[in-house]
Amino acid sequence: MYLVGADFLLLCDDSFSIIEKGGIYFDDNEIIAVDKYEKLESLRIREKKYYENCVITPSFANLHTHLEFSKNNGKLHYGNFGKWLDSVIVNRDSLMDSTLEEAMQREITKMLKSGISCIGAISSYGYDVEVLANSPLRVLFFNEVIGSKEEAVPFLEQSLNARIKECAQYQSKRFFPAIAIHSPYSVHETLLNKALEIAKVEELPLSVHFLESKEEREWLDNGSGYFKDFFKRFFNSDMTPFFSIESFLDKLEGLNPYFVHTLFANDNELERIKKLNGKIISCPRSNRLLNNALLPLSKMYNNGFDVIFATDGLSSNDSLSLLDELKMALYAYSEYDVEYLAQKLLLGVTNYAFKDNKIGLKAGILKQGYVPDFAVFKLECKEQIALNLILNSKEALALYIGGIKVEHE
Ligand code: BEZ
Ligand code: FE2
Numbered sequence: 127m128y129l130v131g132a133d134f135l136l137l138c139d140d141s142f143s144i145i146e147k148g149g150i151y152f153d154d155n156e157i158i159a160v161d162k163y164e165k166l167e168s169l170r171i172r173e174k175k176y177y178e179n180c181v182i183t184p185s186f187a188n189l190h191t192h193l194e195f196s197k198n199n200g201k202l203h204y205g206n207f208g209k210w211l212d213s214v215i216v217n218r219d220s221l222m223d224s225t226l227e228e229a230m231q232r233e234i235t236k237m238l239k240s241g242i243s244c245i246g247a248i249s250s251y252g253y254d255v256e257v258l259a260n261s262p263l264r265v266l267f268f269n270e271v272i273g274s275k276e277e278a279v280p281f282l283e284q285s286l287n288a289r290i291k292e293c294a295q296y297q298s299k300r301f302f303p304a305i306a307i308h309s310p311y312s313v314h315e316t317l318l319n320k321a322l323e324i325a326k327v328e329e330l331p332l333s334v335h336f337l338e339s340k341e342e343r344e345w346l347d348n349g350s351g352y353f354k355d356f357f358k359r360f361f362n363s364d365m366t367p368f369f370s371i372e373s374f375l376d377k378l379e380g381l382n383p384y385f386v387h388t389l390f391a392n393d394n395e396l397e398r399i400k401k402l403n404g405k406i407i408s409c410p411r412s413n414r415l416l417n418n419a420l421l422p423l424s425k426m427y428n429n430g431f432d433v434i435f436a437t438d439g440l441s442s443n444d445s446l447s448l449l450d451e452l453k454m455a456l457y458a459y460s461e462y463d464v465e466y467l468a469q470k471l472l473l474g475v476t477n478y479a480f481k482d483n484k485i486g487l488k489a490g491i492l493k494q495g496y497v498p499d500f501a502v503f504k505l506e507c508k509e510q511i512a513l514n515l516i517l518n519s520k521e522a523l524a525l526y527i528g529g530i531k532v533e534h535e
Contacts, residue, residue: 128498129149129163130149130150133147133179136183149163154498154529155528157497180504180523183241184476185242185522185527186240186243188245188475189434189479190386190436190438194226194251196232197221202441204442208352214441230253239522243532245266246268248333248439249269252289258301262527268306269290270305283317287324305324305333306332307332307333310368311368314368322381326381330484332378334386338387338390347371378402378404379402382405382482387421389417396425396426396429400429406426406431407433407434408426410435412442412443416442420459432473433470436475449519465513
């Protein structure tokens with residue numbers, strides 16, 4: 127048994143409880159008790175450590191990122207979704223050359239240093255499977271399904287099966303196979319049906335980019351605009367949408383998906399997402415760069431969504447640090463009290479990220495029975511702790527995953 131303590135423990139439970147001079151008593155599998163450090167010191171302990179002038183939080187979950195785009199630093203066009211997507215298609219191959227592995231490794235190390243212990247990796251090609259399976263991170267490995275061309279569907283189905291099979295070899299307490307649907311505009315109906323069937327039968331977590339842009343909305347509503355031209359230019363096809371927004375959502379019944387972005391969803395659609403027991407993941411910096419928009423947070427909270435925050439990939443961001451992400455959100459959503467918002471943002475990368483998850487991982491709260499995954503930050507403040515953590519921390523002083531201190535570098 128181990129005991130780790132600090133001046134403040136942010137439990138990240140629903141009421142954002144804080145324990146002063148608190149301790150976490152744990153073994154490799156789970157937290158056994160959380161209480162005042164002094165009280166826990168009387169228990170049977172193999173090793174103990176108290177971090178002076180520090181704060182401990184559950185370590186962070188970055189539930190939506192694209193590690194395979196780790197090499198981007200300036201090749202893609204920002205400020206207009208259509209121009210960005212065009213630039214992704216044009217530059218994709220050059221972003222995935224032989225130095226990609228090194229770049230992915232570098233970004234994993236940086237994430238660990240910034241207090242992230244769990245990621246949702248959207249894998250478009252499977253290039254990231256090994257590097258992630260061999261990392262200390264917990265990983266929801268989202269095999270991404272994309273493809274609009276009818277002729278390609280049999281090949282894409284085969285490839286999906288093969289990727290799921292490969293991924294299953296790595297399944298462990300830290301590595302969880304999952305499926306991502308790229309979006310309602312980019313997946314052929316037959317392929318979608320197949321992917322959803324696998325997700326249902328295997329009870330896999332499911333993620334989808336959903337209503338990220340005005341362009342997507344216009345295409346799904348009217349079959350017109352940027353995407354009409356896009357399919358003509360890149361696929362030489364006079365396509366019509368595979369789904370209406372409603373018929374796409376109907377297909378997700380019973381799957382409790384993660385909806386990523388939902389920037390342009392209306393009230394009815396949000397209600398439908400709620401009924402599907404969907405979770406909303408917001409990536410504010412990506413949304414600003416690609417769509418000049420931010421998720422209306424008050425509307426989400428008022429509709430009962432515990433919004434999860436993530437960074438998206440380096441294809442639409444300048445770092446994969448959640449502390450950077452939350453700092454931007456803290457400045458951007460100026461209608462809230464700063465400490466209240468800071469707490470909600472922290473919950474969005476801890477507690478909310480793991481609520482009712484399909485993999486049965488009890489994480490994101492410092493609580494008995496939960497995994498001993500936590501981060502220690504140097505911080506000398508005595509009040510507005512959530513706010514000061516987001517404002518003043520760049521890196522964690524220490525990170526524990528499964529009760530073990532991660533040594534990176
Ligand atoms: C496709 O691969 O079919 C596709 C990719 C991006 C956007 C739309 C379709
Ligand atoms: Fe994304």
